[in-house]
Amino acid sequence: MTSNTWQVTSKMKRWCNTARTSDAVLQNLERIAVLPVTCHEAPNTLFMLYRSLLRPLLFRLPPETAHELALHSLAIAPGLAKHLADTPRDKSPFGTLQCFGLNFPNPVGLAAGFDKDGIALPGLAALGFGFIEAGTVTHQPQPGNERPRLFRLPEDKALINRAGFNNLGAAAFASRVSKVKLDCVIGVSIGKSKVAPLEAVVADYLKSFETVYPVADYVAINVSSPNTPGLRELQQADHLASLLAALQKRNLELSAELKRAASMPLLVKLSPDLKRDELEPIVKVVRRAAVAGIIATNTTTERVGLRSAPSRVAACGAGGLSGAPLQKKSNEMIARLHQLTNGSLPLIGVGGIFTAHDAWQKICAGASLVQLYTGFIYQGPSIANEINAGLAMLLKQSGLKTLAEAVGSRTEEFLR
Numbered sequence: 001m002t003s004n005t006w007q008v009t010s011k012m013k014r015w016c017n018t019a020r021t022s023d024a025v026l027q028n029l030e031r032i033a034v035l036p037v038t039c040h041e042a043p044n045t046l047f048m049l050y051r052s053l054l055r056p057l058l059f060r061l062p063p064e065t066a067h068e069l070a071l072h073s074l075a076i077a078p079g080l081a082k083h084l085a086d087t088p089r090d091k092s093p094f095g096t097l098q099c100f101g102l103n104f105p106n107p108v109g110l111a112a113g114f115d116k117d118g119i120a121l122p123g124l125a126a127l128g129f130g131f132i133e134a135g136t137v138t139h140q141p142q143p144g145n146e147r148p149r150l151f152r153l154p155e156d157k158a159l160i161n162r163a164g165f166n167n168l169g170a171a172a173f174a175s176r177v178s179k180v181k182l183d184c185v186i187g188v189s190i191g192k193s194k195v196a197p198l199e200a201v202v203a204d205y206l207k208s209f210e211t212v213y214p215v216a217d218y219v220a221i222n223v224s225s226p227n228t229p230g231l232r233e234l235q236q237a238d239h240l241a242s243l244l245a246a247l248q249k250r251n252l253e254l255s256a257e258l259k260r261a262a263s264m265p266l267l268v269k270l271s272p273d274l275k276r277d278e279l280e281p282i283v284k285v286v287r288r289a290a291v292a293g294i295i296a297t298n299t300t301t302e303r304v305g306l307r308s309a310p311s312r313v314a315a316c317g318a319g320g321l322s323g324a325p326l327q328k329k330s331n332e333m334i335a336r337l338h339q340l341t342n343g344s345l346p347l348i349g350v351g352g353i354f355t356a357h358d359a360w361q362k363i364c365a366g367a368s369l370v371q372l373y374t375g376f377i378y379q380g381p382s383i384a385n386e387i388n389a390g391l392a393m394l395l396k397q398s399g400l401k402t403l404a405e406a407v408g409s410r411t412e413e414f415l416r
Contacts, residue, residue, distance in 0.1 A: 074123030095402025141169030162319030327352025338366025356390020
């Protein structure tokens with residue numbers, strides 16, 4: 001074992017002991033830790049170990065403990081992630097990818113929720129993501145909802161979470177992220193502090209926005225999580241209009257103060273549970289407010305068509321469902337939004353992406369970029385590179401020269 005590997009393993013042992021990780025799991029993680037040293041000539045082979053060895057071990061742990069273990073591993077050893085990923089640095093096969101005035105190296109991003117406090121951004125960026133959305137952060141630090149609050153449904157390739165925006169607060173996030181240098185686009189998702197009443201919500205969002213402004217390439221306004229009481233009310237046209245107007249006013253002021261060439265791109269993240277008659281007024285509000293784009297979608301509160309036993313699903317309780325069951329609903333909403341905006345507003349497609357084909361469907365439905373979260377948990381750290389390689393192949397097979405040409409090319413197929 002090299003000294004670097006020993007240092008990483010020692011740090012992981014300390015963290016695992018703090019998290020009360022079982023001895024059996026820890027022993028196997030120690031064995032895996034030395035593999036990069038002995039197998040450095042074949043990094044892609046190591047990713048197979050995630051699905052055949054490491055994922056079964058992690059899935060023996062409570063979901064949130066496994067999540068924290070993975071996150072701290074990436075935080076402790078970002079260089080190791082870069083070595084393992086072996087991300088191609090060739091010219092992008094997708095043509096120019098520009099959205100919201102930003103240039104993206106590839107269209108595959110990591111959705112908000114995985115790294116809420118920005119502790120592992122360099123390690124995550126090394127895994128081949130074209131952009132990372134950190135957060136959701138709130139103005140007030142908050143512990144979130146009671147544990148357990150994250151549940152797996154392996155039969156459905158899905159997760160249920162009711163985390164409740166657990167984070168250390170916007171100020172701690174901005175301080176940490178200001179100290180790291182990243183080579184991918186960084187978005188920051190901001191949400192409502194649980195203690196903020198509805199009448200004070202605009203001021204609460206403004207404080208978060210001002211705090212994260214210096215470290216963000218774009219800011220996503222999360223008004224659609226089902227796990228914060230009253231949050232989804234902010235999707236109502238009148239509430240949303242007030243919030244976006246205040247944020248854009250402050251946006252212009254900050255861009256002038258900091259001498260930015262352009263104002264910060266603001267995006268709005270929407271719920272998949274919105275009906276069409278609710279969606280149309282939201283789109284009007286978003287366009288009037290000069291919002292840069294929409295993220296579609298957040299998690300759903302529905303539990304329709306699941307393969308998991310009803311008793312198991314019921315035992316998970318309330319929360320947002322993500323993963324494969326969300327795929328169809330998300331694609332339909334993306335297509336609807338593309339239709340309602342006449343393709344004039346860039347969309348980020350989220351929900352049920354596990355393969356390049358899944359991502360391609362979202363792009364053909366109308367998404368300019370895609371994000372994943374649950375797919376990352378189930379498929380492992382190679383997923384961004386695998387999807388990018390697959391998308392490049394699909395683009396070539398389609399006869400198109402750029403990814404932009406595929407955006408919204410099959411919208412009608414995804415509408416009921």
